Amino acid sequence: MVSRSDQLVTLDPRDEGVPNTDVLAKRPTTLDGKIIGLLSNRKPHADELLRMIADAIGERYSLKGVVEISKASHQWPAGPDILKEMAGQCDVIIHATAE
Amino acid sequence: MTQSEITSRRFQFDDWDAAQEHYLDAGMTDGLPIIPPTEQRVRAMLDHAGLAPGDVIGVESIRQKRMTAEKVAINAVMAGCKPEYLPVVVAAAAAVCEPLFNLHASSTSTNGIAILVLVSGPYANEIGMNARTGMMGNGNRANATIGRAINLLKTNFYGSTAQDMDQSTLGYPGKYSFCFAENVEVSPWPSLAVSKGFHADATTVTTFAANSPLQVSAHGGKDPEDFFSGSAHAMQGLGPSISEVLVVISPELMSYISEAGWSRERIAEFLCTKTQAPAKQWAAWHRIDQAVALQNPDATLGCVQEPGRITVVPGGGAAGAFTALIASWASSRSVTKEVQLRR
Numbered sequence: 127m128v129s130r131s132d133q134l135v136t137l138d139p140r141d142e143g144v145p146n147t148d149v150l151a152k153r154p155t156t157l158d159g160k161i162i163g164l165l166s167n168r169k170p171h172a173d174e175l176l177r178m179i180a181d182a183i184g185e186r187y188s189l190k191g192v193v194e195i196s197k198a199s200h201q202w203p204a205g206p207d208i209l210k211e212m213a214g215q216c217d218v219i220i221h222a223t224a225e
Numbered sequence: 226m227t228q229s230e231i232t233s234r235r236f237q238f239d240d241w242d243a244a245q246e247h248y249l250d251a252g253m254t255d256g257l258p259i260i261p262p263t264e265q266r267v268r269a270m271l272d273h274a275g276l277a278p279g280d281v282i283g284v285e286s287i288r289q290k291r292m293t294a295e296k297v298a299i300n301a302v303m304a305g306c307k308p309e310y311l312p313v314v315v316a317a318a319a320a321v322c323e324p325l326f327n328l329h330a331s332s333t334s335t336n337g338i339a340i341l342v343l344v345s346g347p348y349a350n351e352i353g354m355n356a357r358t359g360m361m362g363n364g365n366r367a368n369a370t371i372g373r374a375i376n377l378l379k380t381n382f383y384g385s386t387a388q389d390m391d392q393s394t395l396g397y398p399g400k401y402s403f404c405f406a407e408n409v410e411v412s413p414w415p416s417l418a419v420s421k422g423f424h425a426d427a428t429t430v431t432t433f434a435a436n437s438p439l440q441v442s443a444h445g446g447k448d449p450e451d452f453f454s455g456s457a458h459a460m461q462g463l464g465p466s467i468s469e470v471l472v473v474i475s476p477e478l479m480s481y482i483s484e485a486g487w488s489r490e491r492i493a494e495f496l497c498t499k500t501q502a503p504a505k506q507w508a509a510w511h512r513i514d515q516a517v518a519l520q521n522p523d524a525t526l527g528c529v530q531e532p533g534r535i536t537v538v539p540g541g542g543a544a545g546a547f548t549a550l551i552a553s554w555a556s557s558r559s560v561t562k563e564v565q566l567r568r
Contacts, residue, residue, distance in 0.1 A: 132239075133237050133238065133239060134237070134238045134239070134240065134241060134243075134244050134261060134263070135235050135236070135237055135238075135263060135264065136235070136236050136238070136244055136248075136261045136262050136263055137231065137233040137234070137235060137236075137262045137263070137264060137267060137299050138233045138234035138235075138236065138253075138299070139233075139253055139262065139296065139299045139300045139303055139377065139378075139381040139382065140253065140296075140381050140382060140384075141290055141296065141381075141382050141383070141384065142232075142233060142234060143290070143291055146289055199556065201327065201330045201555050201556040202327070202330065202556065203287060
């Protein structure tokens with residue numbers, strides 16, 4: 127960068143690290159015959175919200191099943207055990223927060 | 226090999242005012258003007274602390290943020306820190322990167338926390354920190370700018386920008402800066418640093434994901450059981466099952482505590498026990514869900530699970546009998562790091 131001697135040159139305080147390069151999982155073309163996982167964060171009404179979503183999807187697709195799992199707390203990310211369990215059981219996972 | 230060049234993006238401005246407007250408009254400040262972080266200022270700060278720009282201070286695992294000395298120093302310059310304050314800011318930055326602190330959830334929550342920096346040990350005095358009159362308030366550069374630096378770092382580097390990722394419902398003024406030192410001169414106990422197992426000359430930083438302080442008047446009695454009963458009653462107002470509570474005790478009360486021979490542990494034990502109440506009582510106060518309380522209405526709940534979750538520290542000015550109660554956010558735990566000094 128070329129700057130005039132009378133210019134003020136300052137630095138960026140923000141993170142300039144390389145963003146996470148994780149890629150999205152392959153999306154199914156239909157939900158017919160699929161198992162949907164509902165991951166609740168245990169916030170009040172999160173379960174109700176997720177069930178409403180699952181019911182709405184169930185009216186449009188012929189689901190094979192619905193699996194409901196809750197995180198230990200909304201304050202922490204889902205642990206690797208939960209993620210592994212859901213990945214093994216489900217084709218699609220819906221996560222929701224509520225209050 | 227650690228990167229020795231300062232690699233952050235550069236901004237060019239015709240004058241100081243233009244720089245101020247840019248940082249304010251881009252959301253890179255707390256709403257107040259900053260010291261423009263020139264390379265010269267940042268380099269001076271790093272050199273003073275013996276740090277290279279690329280030195281990794283901490284890695285926050287949830288958002289995978291790798292905090293370098295360069296970014297910590299830039300934010301410290303912006304906050305108005307002197308170079309000798311940087312080791313304290315660095316220790317605080319390392320502390321909040323620890324998983325137990327839970328920086329991600331605490332800095333996004335509607336609770337609206339600030340990062341509180343509590344400094345214990347001789348370096349606090351060396352850099353002129355205030356542990357006495359008005360120590361939680363304004364008027365001291367070290368307190369003000371160290372506290373500001375860590376909260377700017379949270380905003381700028383971590384991305385917990387006000388009204389965006391930071392979803393504080395109300396917020397409070399501590400989000401500009403919340404930093405003070407332990408007043409060891411009025412204490413009969415070893416410093417907090419020593420009590421946590423650090424060596425006698427150590428200076429430590431303890432960080433809390435802090436809610437706003439609740440000041441409790443404790444005038445009119447010299448018996449610790451009496452004035453801590455008042456504080457315990459006030460502490461119940463913070464709610465049950467708090468992760469941790471920091472209790473700051475003013476020098477006048479410390480003199481009564483010294484006479485009575487109470488230890489930190491005894492105070493923590495007393496407050497922990499005194500804040501116990503049955504679940505049905507917490508429910509009657511509307512502090513826990515009625516349905517939860519009905520499952521076991523006579524089970525007792527305290528403000529904290531155990532005395533070890535209460536940190537007791539002397540601080541403040543000579544006149545006045547007060548405690549201040551500061552609750553930590555939800556699941557966040559305080560984290561203590563030693564300040565690494567280049568001697």
